[in-house]
Amino acid sequence: MNFDFSEDQHEIKRTAHDLLAKRSPLERVRAAAESRTYDDGLWTELVELGWPGIAIDEQHGGGGLGVVELCTLLEEGGHALAGSPFLATALCGLVLQAAGDDGQRAAWLPRLASGEVTGTVGTADALVPDADGAALLLLADADGIRLLERYEATVEPVDAIDPTRRYARVSAPAGAGSPLPGDVEAALDRARVAVAAELVGVSARALEMTVAYVQDRKQFGVPVGSFQAVQHRCAQMLLHTESARAATYFAAWAADADPERLAEGAALAKAAASDGVRETTASAIQAHGGIGFTWEADVHWFYKRAQLGAAYLGGGGAMRARLARLAARRVEAVV
Amino acid sequence: MNFDFSEDQHEIKRTAHDLLAKRSPLERVRAAAESRTYDDGLWTELVELGWPGIAIDEQHGGGGLGVVELCTLLEEGGHALAGSPFLATALCGLVLQAAGDDGQRAAWLPRLASGEVTGTVGTADALVPDADGAALLLLADADGIRLLERYEATVEPVDAIDPTRRYARVSAPAGAGSPLPGDVEAALDRARVAVAAELVGVSARALEMTVAYVQDRKQFGVPVGSFQAVQHRCAQMLLHTESARAATYFAAWAADADPERLAEGAALAKAAASDGVRETTASAIQAHGGIGFTWEADVHWFYKRAQLGAAYLGGGGAMRARLARLAARRVEAVV
């Protein structure tokens, strides 16, 4: 039993952290968000480092590592709030690898892993990240997941409240595309874990920024952070962040090593991360006071990303309903 | 528009407050609870003052006042936590007067109003207050309310966690008793408002005790009440109490003066009071620290009464479901 990362995993996370701190400081996030563009150079760099394919099998040109390693990158991505098609493409790879057939995998995984194309995963009733530039779209509905090439799908870009990322509505006529034959829920659960990992990073950064601010900012002659209400708010933010983190790491590990526990792990992770990040990012605004409500402070980017991520592929409510079913099944198995 | 009590109503409330403060200080509440007895002298006194019949029509020997006046007495009863069959008997009178036929009213209201007999209202799946000593039991189920005389009902006394009041399970064979022909929900809603009023008193007292305690008690060299966490807790208790109070007064007024708004008012009042009082009384224990968790402090009586009262005749969940239906009907009427 070891809940800590391995040395390699620590190293991957640290390197990602340092890279993004340098390449994507908040000034650049702001510049990109305000112009609604991406830093294409960053994406090129991430591709060169093999990020999109980190969890894709080596036989398909990927890094052959697991969901745990991918999650360390995504957490750092959320922490930096870097704009790029990385999350969407990584999710597409995860789902395709888990539920695609051999032909689908062979056709697409190498191209996703190499960054030659980008992909995404979504549903018709949601805002799908980075769909407009994607060559490959995996569209989930009650019947399963369809693999669609760009020309087979209708992609309508929309400005979401989160300007740090591109979103679109995606639809396709009935019968278009080819279905993924594998276990759809298990595949989507991997994607949910990956989204949760990004949200953990968002939550952690919102907390970090808040702690730094309240240590510094003075009111009534003392640092704001010495007020018990602010202290307790920050403590609550830590509890949300660490709970989501523990659940997400567990779920990522389950995806790699104990698939039978993935369904529960993914529901735990997505529920904890979705609800937690909405709380922490709203709290970050509140703890910043009036400044936190201004465009020129950076906390709002995190609040906005949090809202989109929390809803993506199912929020806390849907996940709690699943968890209740799992809990009932657990006792019924005993009774 | 005047949301304040009339002079008469103020006077009734003040007199009740003073009487109960003198006749039922917490030492007596404690003595009665620990011996699981009532102060029969107090009940005799309340009967002499006409409390049980205050809202019963004069033609049936009552005081001919309204639900508002009854609620002022019940609020003070909750504040003092006095043990007596007053709540149960008053509820019985309210429901019978609202939904009974002429014969039922003529037969029972004068006896309830005079205190010759006591009564109660309840359901078969709940703990019914003061059922064991009651001559008249109104038992509600999905089919309506049945009027049962004591001999027609099976009454099984139970020790509830609230030892300041007597409770029992009540059942009756199918077909026993006589149905009340009137509007069952409107009658029960009056009872709910009355229960809410008692809970407002419980909540207010829990807050008062807490404020007094934290003003006095010192930790780390300063009064506990100067800690922001304690201050904010007390502020939240006030918000719960005042919200429940405003909703309850509104509902009581609606019962007397605007029956069309009673359904909504009762749901508002019972929801606000049930959820509020559980929060305030739990908060009172917490704010008292270790002392609050001991039998020798008095806060726990309020927590225990709160739990029973919150569940009685429907708790917050059931009331919110009703409110959602009412809200939907409201917009559907417009659309």
Added chain:
Amino acid sequence: MDLTFSEAELAFRDELRSWLADHHPGEMPHGDEDEQYAFRRDWQRTLYDGGWAAVHWPSRYGGRDATLTQSAIYFEELGRARAPLAANVLGLLLAGPTIMAWGTEEQQDRYLTPILSAEEIWCQGFSEPEAGSDLASLKTKAVRDGDEWVVTGQKVWTSGAQHSKWCMLVARTDQDVPKHKGLSYFLMDMEQAEIQVRPLVQITGEAEFNELFIEEARIPHENLLGGEGNGWKVALTTLMNERAGLGFFLQVRMRNVLDDLVTAAVQNGRIDDPVVADRLGDLHLRTENLRLLAYRGLSTIERYGQPGPEGSLTKWLWSETNQLLAQTAADVVGADALVAGTPWAYELLRSRGNSIEGGTTEILKNIVAERVLRLPRAA
């Protein structure tokens, strides 16, 4: 206790309703802020022409001597009709009553009518970047120079400054006395080059507020309100009037949004999900509680001449509920609520400011604890 409106109140309401039915300006234009402002200014002129600009003002100043309840009805009816706010809302609610309370006859004659007619718009220069919730630590200073005062400093959260002719300015006129003792209250002409107005863009992308950079701006001595060194007391009058009746407007606005949400939930079928119904039931409860607390607060003021505990609770309950409403809407409405520019998305962002603007929830809870519950002050 009588929660029906009196004959006089009903007559007032019916007169207003019928006037509103005839004069409602229609929906506010979307998008451009200047256009919206012009729309609100026109609307205030319409109100003024109809005698409905400030019903709570005394009739000798152009108001209707409205009682507190009538004033509440006024804002409720405007809200219910989904009418926009008057452009000069700070003038009508804050500057006007403050000038009535503290101004000389000359000042009252000079300022009140243009406030009413929206001819001269007002803004409020209280907050400063360093002071935040701590008004006593204001740094903007005014130095006497003959018949004038010379003002230098920085103000923040000045809503509507770009449209304003006048500013209610609190500045330090005495450095040598502690805290709030050295403050004075001025009526400052905004039309001078020494005042720079910089829009403060919010997380919604709008700029409701501004920063003011004041560099040796000049104020004639006669524009001092309430006397030198009395700024704290005069400012309290302004603050006491804040949200007096506006609370009813905001509460009805919230009710409108909730009704819209319930309608959306009925239409998309989510109302049939008991979890959704539970949340909507809770929002309905909170919204009604707010209305009831607000009316109860009026009765308390009418009876005792001062606000009861409800007064300090409603703004807190309002902001908390509005945030809950916006988040619930996002869950119930779905993707639309996350698309920039939709009303739901706007609420999701704008509501975050509710617990900060006009006193943070933390400060409000402190006030409840210390002033209402009489708990000892925090160390």
Added chain:
Amino acid sequence: MDLTFSEAELAFRDELRSWLADHHPGEMPHGDEDEQYAFRRDWQRTLYDGGWAAVHWPSRYGGRDATLTQSAIYFEELGRARAPLAANVLGLLLAGPTIMAWGTEEQQDRYLTPILSAEEIWCQGFSEPEAGSDLASLKTKAVRDGDEWVVTGQKVWTSGAQHSKWCMLVARTDQDVPKHKGLSYFLMDMEQAEIQVRPLVQITGEAEFNELFIEEARIPHENLLGGEGNGWKVALTTLMNERAGLGFFLQVRMRNVLDDLVTAAVQNGRIDDPVVADRLGDLHLRTENLRLLAYRGLSTIERYGQPGPEGSLTKWLWSETNQLLAQTAADVVGADALVAGTPWAYELLRSRGNSIEGGTTEILKNIVAERVLRLPRAA
């Protein structure tokens, strides 16, 4: 990252499981506390005889040199088997490790084995009525008199004092130095007439805790632990050990109660109400979060030699969740949960103490803010 148990951990677990299957004492008797205590004492003897009384102790003191993970498994398995707590839980978890860390060889020889065998029960004399959460302001004083110390004062929240032979006592031995500097740590014999034990009845009606009235009780100088004036440091060792492994026991106990609740909801059909399911799903999430945070905390300690942020979070999350669980149970189970003596009713009352005992939630949040997040101390 590897969340499977190692071979050694599995072997440890299986050995314990199979031993527990053979030696489980059955259900604890209801009602009488003395009877329950005797039952737990017998159970500890059984554990002791099997070598399972304190797996985290070094083997030279009769333990099993268990790793942190094994220790966690130990408490989880006891909890899962619904076995009672050992009678001398404070001796095993607190007194033993503190004596190992600070005691002389003589002290270790004298005290450790009787702790293990439940021959000598221990209690903890830290809290005082006036001090509450503020240990540095303790007033109980010990005055040197030749080879002895004479102790006078009052202690509170001493669990199990009526059964105890020994007390871990912190007392003031120097009045002239500030706060916690003048404290010393004693091993006090409870069998003397100068110590009155008065049960402190809780809101549940039980008396888990006691007050101690100490009037010139005597302690031989050799029973000083860690040296005169070092009481604060020694007490910290005790506090650091509080709930170390016990947390896993409590967490599994909570899981058992939740499983019982879900079972009840399945049986009475309430699980089909989505609002109920939503709340049960949330409780499941919280309970799993607690388990995961606890295990993650162990890995942090193993890697860095000290607890990470998780350590300060689990007790808080546990108490909050336990209270939520009890209240949800009351709503889901119905009337039974309000009948005195049912397990649900017990939880509804007992859980209120969770956020007070062993550090109030307010204090725990302060600690998280100040020690984990490094926020400035409150004024």
